[in-house]
Amino acid sequence: MRLVTVDRIQQARRLLEPVVRMTPMEHARDLEAAHGGPVHLKCENLQRTGSFKIRGAYTRIHALSDAEKERGVVAASAGNHAQGVALAAALLGTRATVFMPERAPLPKLAATKAYGADVHLHGAVLEEALAQATAFAERTGAVFIHPFDHADIIAGQGTVGLEILDQVPDVATVLVATGGGGLVGGVASAVKALKPGVRMVGVQAEAAAAYPPSLSAGEPVRLGSMQTMADGIAVGQPGPVTFEHVSSLVDDVLTVSEESLSRAVLNCLERRKLVVEPAGAAAVAALLEHPGAFEAPVVAVLSGGNVDPLLLLQIIQHGMTAAGRYLNLRLCVPDRPGSLAGVLNRVSELGANVLDIEHSRIAGRLAIGEVEIELKLETRGPEHCTEVAAQLQRAGYTVMP
Known part of the structure; x- marks a missing residue:
């Protein structure tokens, strides 16, 4: 399988220039002592739609033919990919249908509808919504926009890596929240092509970590169950495309506890005044849980900020207890x-x-x-x-x- 090239990612960056913003890089001085040097946070929680997902969704939908756009697009998501697809479809003049789990966070559901998508709630977990979206595509001819397992998606997400190198040219370690692997695979494709010595680290929730067993087995392995507050990275099995990128380009995949995730959300809120969802704070959780494990300068990607206020209240209380x-x-x-x-x-x-x-x-x-x-x-x-x-x-x- 051919990996996404840095040239393809640079093309995606030119395409996305009028659509997405170069998100800021926040200097996290309170985390420096534990890691012996500068620590920076790449604030994709401040991106349009509140996460990095618009990058891959727009790149993928833009590449469709006029005939494909006429048939519309369909996606499945716990929320962030849904919003990215909904906005990208609206900007590119095509219809979007989105399947979300029945317990998808209300703000993500409302925002997806507000961007113009036709939303259907189905199943308790993302895999059930994915099955419905695939069936809808087969039934109607709509083009299925996978949340991570496609080269165009990876190329779009990889533009985050190009921005990291522009903003922190001497970066030594990049930490990326990892679910299906589209973001970490894309960032690694960009970073490793231009600076091979940078260490790439994926971070998964301990209770929803499909990559460690998959990498050990040498192929995607399905988890039997998942239970985590980090719904945005709760993916039960890597896809073949993202697995190839992660296994080839990512140096390590770590896991973090639920306590560390809640502490990371609280840390972002208290120390930086940034609202970050649990999945989006996974890289910060790794900084908190593994002090001294990463060569500085470190960049941790805050991948999303879409969180239900009621859940945020519970997480803050959980984080206060854990701290x-x-x-x-x-x-x-x-x-x-x-x-x-x-x-x-x-x-x-x-x-x-x-x-x-x-x-x-x-x-x-x-x-x-x-x-x-x-x-x-x-x-x-x-x-x-x-x-x-x-x-x-x-x-x-x-x-x-």
Whole structure:
């Protein structure tokens, strides 16, 4: 199978020049100490439609013949590819039909409709929506626009790599969120052709990582199940085209935990004032989870920023817990007037903020004359959590497991 060339990616860049924006490169000073040099974030979350996907979708649809455009296009997506296809189709004057999983994030669903696509919800996971989109293409003659497994898609996504080299010419490591592999394959095609010494690293959610077993087997392998907050990179099996690019050009594929993904979203929000979805923050999660693992200068691609506000709230809470900013404590204290006030006064003296309290006299493990107090506290971090628990124990309160 022939790999996408840098010449083809440069052609895509010229095509896309009036359509997409060169997204900014954010300097992440707070992450530099762990990696011994400059760390930069390529902000594709600020791209049109909120992700890099418009690059590949427009490149693919533009290459269709007039007769193919007349038949319309069809796609399947959890959201970002859907928006890219919808906008690209509108710009190029063709009809777009999009199949999305039934639980697709509402903002992505609304935005896809707003760009003019005819949207159908089907199935619990992306693979089921893909099957419906393929059947629709066979039934109607619409051209199926694959979310990652096509040379034109890879060429369009590869323009991110050209921009990285323009913005950080001395880059040593590039980290890219990886689902099906279209983005990391395209970026690697561009970067390796022009600077072969740059290390290319794909990053997958640990609970939806199809590339490690596939690379070990030497062929695409299907996962039995997936469960991750990073819906944008939850792809159960690489395609043959992207697998060839990743296996040939990408130096390593790492996985990150759900805790690291939520911490990465929180890091982008707190330190950079950037809204990034969990999939889009996977490269930052790798920086947090693997300190010192990457030669600097490092560029991490923030691949998307389309996240449901309700999910964002849950992720922030999850990230605060993972970062040690929340502490849940259960204390056993004497059941007498003033006991609760005494606990709260001590917590206040220790500098923790009470978020929630539950007071129970009927827990089975309690003796007569005892009460259980469950506290949810906001703290300053892991060390503060340890200090608060230890000081309460020293003050005579029994900290329960």
